[in-house]
Amino acid sequence: MGIALTLALIAALAGWAWKLSRKAKLERALREVPGGSVESAIEISSFNEVDEHLSRRRCICGGGLESKGERSERRDPRVLRVVRAECRLCDRRQLIFFDVSRVYH
Numbered sequence: 001m002g003i004a005l006t007l008a009l010i011a012a013l014a015g016w017a018w019k020l021s022r023k024a025k026l027e028r029a030l031r032e033v034p035g036g037s038v039e040s041a042i043e044i045s046s047f048n049e050v051d052e053h054l055s056r057r058r059c060i061c062g063g064g065l066e067s068k069g070e071r072s073e074r075r076d077p078r079v080l081r082v083v084r085a086e087c088r089l090c091d092r093r094q095l096i097f098f099d100v101s102r103v104y105h
Contacts, residue, residue: 014028041080041097050081050098063089065096072100079104 035042035053042053050070057065065085073080081098 016062035096035098036094038075041078041099043099044081044101045102047081047103049092050083053098054083054085054096057085059087059090059092059094061087061090061092062086065094068093071080077101 032040034040035057042051044053052069054065054067059065064087066088068084068086069088070081070083071084078099081100083096083098084093085096086093
């Protein structure tokens, strides 16, 4: 009985570690796409472009994204618009960064 319990515990820990590793890889991949990080913020010249971009962008599962809120951030010398988006299919949440500096100049 002790061996079976030990093997079950090891299998559970291995599954948990695999899931954590997969999630970390996914988060890194999402940061590398345009708008996935401050460094790769998408330059726009009007706020309408934010909605246009969201209507075209897809989650990795293929679902469409829906804005769940926005905020502005100043990262001198840039001004960023950060959109909290959620997938309509799998409910995965992500931040999408837009450089809105040209809107203000």
